[in-house]
Amino acid sequence: MARNPTCRDLQNRLTGERVKRETSMPRLYVALTHYPVVNKRGDTIASSVTNLDLHDISRAARTFGAKRFYVVTPLVDQKILVEKIISHWTNGVGGVYNPARRSALELIKIKDSIADAAEEIEGIEKVYPKTVVTCARSYSSSISFKELRNILQLGRPHLLVFGTAWGLAEPYISQADYILEPISGQTAYNHLSVRSAAGIILDRLLGTRK
Amino acid sequence: MARNPTCRDLQNRLTGERVKRETSMPRLYVALTHYPVVNKRGDTIASSVTNLDLHDISRAARTFGAKRFYVVTPLVDQKILVEKIISHWTNGVGGVYNPARRSALELIKIKDSIADAAEEIEGIEKVYPKTVVTCARSYSSSISFKELRNILQLGRPHLLVFGTAWGLAEPYISQADYILEPISGQTAYNHLSVRSAAGIILDRLLGTRK
Numbered sequence: 001m002a003r004n005p006t007c008r009d010l011q012n013r014l015t016g017e018r019v020k021r022e023t024s025m026p027r028l029y030v031a032l033t034h035y036p037v038v039n040k041r042g043d044t045i046a047s048s049v050t051n052l053d054l055h056d057i058s059r060a061a062r063t064f065g066a067k068r069f070y071v072v073t074p075l076v077d078q079k080i081l082v083e084k085i086i087s088h089w090t091n092g093v094g095g096v097y098n099p100a101r102r103s104a105l106e107l108i109k110i111k112d113s114i115a116d117a118a119e120e121i122e123g124i125e126k127v128y129p130k131t132v133v134t135c136a137r138s139y140s141s142s143i144s145f146k147e148l149r150n151i152l153q154l155g156r157p158h159l160l161v162f163g164t165a166w167g168l169a170e171p172y173i174s175q176a177d178y179i180l181e182p183i184s185g186q187t188a189y190n191h192l193s194v195r196s197a198a199g200i201i202l203d204r205l206l207g208t209r210k
Numbered sequence: 211m212a213r214n215p216t217c218r219d220l221q222n223r224l225t226g227e228r229v230k231r232e233t234s235m236p237r238l239y240v241a242l243t244h245y246p247v248v249n250k251r252g253d254t255i256a257s258s259v260t261n262l263d264l265h266d267i268s269r270a271a272r273t274f275g276a277k278r279f280y281v282v283t284p285l286v287d288q289k290i291l292v293e294k295i296i297s298h299w300t301n302g303v304g305g306v307y308n309p310a311r312r313s314a315l316e317l318i319k320i321k322d323s324i325a326d327a328a329e330e331i332e333g334i335e336k337v338y339p340k341t342v343v344t345c346a347r348s349y350s351s352s353i354s355f356k357e358l359r360n361i362l363q364l365g366r367p368h369l370l371v372f373g374t375a376w377g378l379a380e381p382y383i384s385q386a387d388y389i390l391e392p393i394s395g396q397t398a399y400n401h402l403s404v405r406s407a408a409g410i411i412l413d414r415l416l417g418t419r420k
Contacts, residue, residue, distance in 0.1 A: 025396070052262050056403045065396030100401040145419055184418045186235070186275030191310040192409065193266045199406035200413045208394045209355055209414070 026152035026206060027125060030061050031070040031117050031161045032194065034078065036169035047165040049078045054085055056195040057162075058104040064206040066160075067124075069107040070117040079110050114172065118159055129157040133168055133176040134201060136190045142181040145204040151178075152205060160201070162194050236362035236416060237335060240271050241280040241327050241371045242404065244288065246379035257375040259288045264295055266405040267372075268314040274416040276370075277334075279317040280327040289320050324382070328369055339367040343378055343386040344411060346400045352391040355414040361388075362415060370411070372404050 032053060035046035054071065061069045071082050086105050088094045095102040111117045114131070121129045132148065143151075152158060161168065161176065173179060182190055183200055192200070242263060245256035264281065271279045281292050296315050298304045305312040321327045324341070331339045342358065353361075362368060371378065371386065383389060392400055393410055402410070 052403070052405075056406050059402050060406050062399045063393070063395035063397060063402055100399070103399070104401065183273070183413070185273035185413070186416050186418065187273060189269075189272045189310070189313070191314065192269050192273055193262075193405075195262075195403075195405055196266050196270050196409035199402065200409050200417075203393070203395070203410045203413065204419070206396050207410075208396065 025065070025155075027155060027157040028066050028152060028202075028206065029068050029070065029117070029121050029129065029157065029159045030057065030066045030198070030202070031072050031111075031114055031159055032057055032198070033114060033161055033163050033168060033172075034071075034073040034165075035075070035113075036172060037163045037165040038167060038169055040166055042166075044169045045165060046073065046075055046078075049073060049082055050164070051085060053164070053195055054082065054105065054108060055101070057198045058107050059101075060199040060202050061107050062104040064202040066107070066202060066206070067157075068109055068121075070109050070111050070114075070120075070159075072111050072114055072117060074112045082108070082110050114159070114161055121157055121159060125157040127157060129159045130177040131159050131161060131175075132178040132180055133161045133173050134163070134180050134197065135167060135173060136182050136192075136197075138182055139173075139179045142179045144181050145201075148178065148180060149205050160205075162198055164194055235275070235365075237365060237367040238276050238362060238412075238416065239278050239280065239327070239331050239339065239367065239369045240267065240276045240408070240412070241282050241321075241324055241369055242267055242408070243324060243371055243373050243378060243382075244281075244283040244375075245285070246382060247373045247375040248377060248379055250376055252376075254379045255375060256283065256285055256288075259283060259292055260374070261295060263374070263405055264292065264315065264318060265311070267408045268317050269311075270409040270412050271317050272314040274412040276317070276412065276416070277367075278319055278331075280319050280321050280324075280330075280369075282321050282324055282327060284322045292318070292320050324369070324371055331367055331369060335367040337367060339369045340387040341369050341371060341385075342388040342390055343371045343383050344373070344390050344407065345377060345383060346392050346402075346407075348392055349383075349389045352389045354391050355411075358388065358390060359415050370415075372408055374404055 036044045037047050039045045058069050086108050089101050089105045246254045247257050249255045268279050296318050299311050299315045
């Protein structure tokens with residue numbers, strides 16, 4: 001006959017549920033980097049911010065449950081531009097007209113560098129995040145979507161970094177904890193926009209399906 | 211002892227290989243519709259073309275092996291605008307500067323209606339395509355990504371229809387052969403841009419992964 005649960009049983013059950021809940025909700029942060037990235041010739045540059053990158057990636061981050069979306073640029077005029085766009089949709093008339101857009105753009109934080117974003121995450125999570133860079137090229141050390149999906153389920157915070165222009169500058173790729181494999185389609189063509197790539201990658205890592 | 215293959219054996223083998231190849235390459239066409247769609251209040255409208263929709267969805271279509279990308283609008287000024295954008299990247303300086311962009315935008319064909327796109331596909335494939343509409347809402351008759359992926363593997367041509375603005379007008383949804391289930395993330399938020407949704411859906415239907 002089953003005995004009545006003791007306080008300890010209930011506590012263990014609650015702890016178990018908390019652990020289960022924590023491990024089943026990945027703590028993934030996203031960064032879109034405008035410096036240091038490379039141009040078509042391979043020179044390191046600071047790229048301009050694209051308005052629709054902010055909208056599309058914040059909406060995808062909100063859909064798939066990413067915690068924050070860092071827009072990384074050290075350029076003062078670009079930071080002012082991003083603040084203006086966010087403000088229109090969160091405090092301005094845009095927020096009243098389209099509340100769904102507001103709740104996505106509220107995820108955006110502007111940072112000077114990837115390191116600054118990682119430090120903010122450390123402040124929130126009390127542990128420094130692992131960094132994952134995305135790249136259209138494959139590396140011998142690349143990890144698969146399935147591997148990263150499993151790693152994220154373990155609950156440690158991760159910062160997923162996207163590069164604009166022709167991609168992140170090489171030193172920043174090799175410094176990361178993980179390099180994610182490129183997206184593969186039915187063809188050898190691998191020129192997705194960063195907006196499309198971010199949506200697809202978040203879906204592969206966090207999406208649910210029947 | 212194995213006998214030498216006869217002509218008939220070789221012919222059967224070739225036929226088998228051809229059937230296998232045909233059934234393993236889905237014949238999927240994509241359409242982005244600007245009319246008839248609904249606005250925020252539910253009125254049926256014709257929406258304006260967004261430049262980056264053309265770029266992002268053609269690049270995703272090219273990556274995942276869709277056959278053509280139909281931009282559907284009956285408005286003359288909008289058709290001229292789309293032609294101008296395509297021409298810049300296929301015949302103009304854009305095509306020289308960025309050949310990868312050219313090979314994506316070459317997939318675009320402008321049509322007045324979804325029916326016109328379907329008729330062109332019938333001319334190419336010698337069979338009228340099945341139509342699949344995408345929608346952020348779930349219907350009792352919605353089919354899953356897995357089901358549609360399996361159907362596509364059978365080789366019959368399909369036209370996958372995306373709506374702009376607040377989505378396709380209701381009569382066009384119920385007239386379709388299939389309604390695809392909405393994209394599900396970790397949250398109840400379902401406000402992806404049509405650019406992101408198209409990339410994610412093409413990946414779920416045609417993408418390959420380890």
